[in-house]
Every structure is written in structure tokens, then in C-alpha cells.
Amino acid sequence: MQPRPSTFSIVARDPETRAIGIAVQSKFVSVGSVVPFVAADAGAIATQSFANVSYGPDGLDLLRRGHDAQSVVDTLTAGDAEAASRQVGIVGRDGSVGTFTGDDCFEVAGDIQGENYTVQGNILENEETLTAMADTFEATDGGLPEKFIAALHAGNDAGGDSRGEQSAALYVAKPEGGYDGRNDRWVDVRVDDHEHPIDELERVFKIYDVTLLARESPEETRELTGETAEAVTTVLADLGFYDGTPGETFDDGAREALEDFRGVNNFENHDLELLEDALARGWNEASGEGVDRVTDAIWHGLSRLDRL
Numbered sequence: 001m002q003p004r005p006s007t008f009s010i011v012a013r014d015p016e017t018r019a020i021g022i023a024v025q026s027k028f029v030s031v032g033s034v035v036p037f038v039a040a041d042a043g044a045i046a047t048q049s050f051a052n053v054s055y056g057p058d059g060l061d062l063l064r065r066g067h068d069a070q071s072v073v074d075t076l077t078a079g080d081a082e083a084a085s086r087q088v089g090i091v092g093r094d095g096s097v098g099t100f101t102g103d104d105c106f107e108v109a110g111d112i113q114g115e116n117y118t119v120q121g122n123i124l125e126n127e128e129t130l131t132a133m134a135d136t137f138e139a140t141d142g143g144l145p146e147k148f149i150a151a152l153h154a155g156n157d158a159g160g161d162s163r164g165e166q167s168a169a170l171y172v173a174k175p176e177g178g179y180d181g182r183n184d185r186w187v188d189v190r191v192d193d194h195e196h197p198i199d200e201l202e203r204v205f206k207i208y209d210v211t212l213l214a215r216e217s218p219e220e221t222r223e224l225t226g227e228t229a230e231a232v233t234t235v236l237a238d239l240g241f242y243d244g245t246p247g248e249t250f251d252d253g254a255r256e257a258l259e260d261f262r263g264v265n266n267f268e269n270h271d272l273e274l275l276e277d278a279l280a281r282g283w284n285e286a287s288g289e290g291v292d293r294v295t296d297a298i299w300h301g302l303s304r305l306d307r308l
């Protein structure tokens with residue numbers, strides 16, 4: 001018998017941006033290769049427990065043909081002799097929600113639904129895992145990725161997978177949201193094996209966000225000055241991008257260093273003026289050291305701007 005990718009996940013849609021996707025964590029290697037199936041023109045499907053991965057492509061096809069999410073769940077499970085051991089959550093591009101938790105799923109197993117979302121899990125430490133995910137998803141401000149990551153953290157903090165942590169994934173589709181607008185793969189980040197996979201997923205997502213996702217243009221920008229300018233320049237010097245003496249003025253040499261840092265780290269998605277503004281606004285909120293500190297500061301500074 002195949003190992004069971006027992007897990008907790010959330011499937012959700014943002015009607016304003018037409019983004020739709022899944023966030024998932026499990027004590028199972030590379031859960032992102034098994035559980036999530038997402039397409040902007042259809043919906044999102046999380047298949048877990050003794051996962052039947054054919055639910056993914058078959059279910060997306062049914063959604064494209066106009067079936068609502070619950071009728072897709074009913075069709076998939078009706079034709080599956082081992083449905084009692086399956087768990088599935090579906091949200092259609094129309095906002096419809098459908099779920100199924102088989103009677104043979106290992107306890108604690110269950111699901112909770114709300115407007116445009118469903119959470120589900122099995123082999124959980126407690127039922128509060130699901131409640132915490134649903135409540136946090138509804139209460140969190142920001143875009144769908146932030147709401148997903150917050151829900152994963154909340155579920156894990158409330159109890160999570162009773163066996164522990166190993167992998168996590170975040171997969172969100174949006175029409176023309178992929179690289180250069182040529183597919184719908186807006187966010188696709190995975191952590192396949194890690195001691196703290198949700199923390200690592202969040203760290204990698206921030207890099208992904210700064211590198212690949214566009215933001216609206218700001219009405220105004222700030223320049224780096226004072227202690228923040230000196231701190232940023234010191235890090236750039238430590239990283240080998242700046243060879244002057246760091247001070248409280250972010251001069252032309254410091255900007256050239258930031259330009260070089262931008263190129264090496266593939267942050268050309270944002271112009272130099274916007275990166276300086278982001279560092280000025282986000283430095284005090286950021287954590288980590290070196291490249292991680294600079295990247296985290298940029299991410300915090302950009303977060304005031306809506307994604308496009």
C-alpha cells in the first residue's frame with residue numbers, strides 16, 4: 001500500500017483578483033508533488049489521505065465543463081472503490097465549494113467550509129487545527145498568498161499533523177499570472193523536506209514575490225537616510241557590493257552597489273528607486289542577516305503596494 005500523504009490544507013479563491021490555489025503541509029516528503037492541482041480556468045483541488053491523484057486532472061476537467069465543486073466531488077468519489085480512505089477539497093473558479101472526508105480516514109480527520117474556501121486535514125493532533133486555519137484565513141489582511149501562509153501557521157500552531165512536519169507547498173493560479181504572462185502559474189513554491197517547512201515556505205515565497213510578482217506603482221518614494229542608510233550600506237559592503245565607508249548618506253556609490261545587488265539577485269522586476277523606497281520603509285521590520293535581511297526588508301517595504 002502506498003504511504004498516506006496525511007496533511008492539512010486550505011483551498012481558496014480570491015474573487016477580486018481571480019486568483020485561486022492551495023496551501024498544504026504534511027509529515028510526508030514533497031507534499032506539493034501529490035496534493036495540489038490548480039488551473040485558473042477551472043479551480044483548485046486538494047487530494048489527500050490515501051490520495052487518488054487522478055482526482056486532480058479529472059476534477060479540473062469536470063470543473064471546466066461547468067460542474068460545480070460539490071458535484072465534482074460526488075462524481076469523483078462515486079467512481080472510486082476506495083473512496084472511504086480519501087479526502088478531497090475543491091473550490092471552483094465560480095466560487096463553489098465541495099469537500100469529502102471518507103469514513104476510513106485516520107482521526108482526527110475533518111473539514112470546514114466558508115465563502116470561497118475549504119480547509120481539510122487528517123491524522124491531525126486535534127480539531128482545533130482546522131478551526132484555527134479557517135478563522136485565521138478569514139481574519140488575515142493582504143493577498144491570497146499571505147492569507148494562505150497565515151492559515152498554515154495557525155493550523156500548525158494549534159496542533160497540526162500529529163506526526164510532525166516535513167514538507168509544505170503554495171500553489172496559486174491566476175489568468176496570465178505566470179512568468180511573462182504566458183501561463184497561469186502565478187505562485188508555485190515548494191519545500192520538499194525541512195525541519196520547519198512552513199517557516200521555510202514563507203522565506204522562499206518572499207524571495208519569489210520580490211523576484212517575480214509585480215506591484216502597483218507608488219504615489220511617492222523615499223530615499224534611504226540616517227541610520228537605515230548606514231545599516232543597508234554596511235550589509236552591501238559585507239556582501240562585497242560596496243567598497244566605501246558606510247555612512248548616513250546613501251550616495252551614488254551606495255546606489256551603484258544596490259544596483260549590482262539587484263542584478264545578482266534577479267530583482268530587476270522593481271526599479272532602483274522603488275527598491276530604495278522599500279528598504280527605507282521595511283528595514284526595521286525585517287529579520288535575518290546579509291542577503292536574507294535585505295530581501296526581507298524589500299518584501300516588507302513592497303507589501304504596502306497591491307500586486308498586479
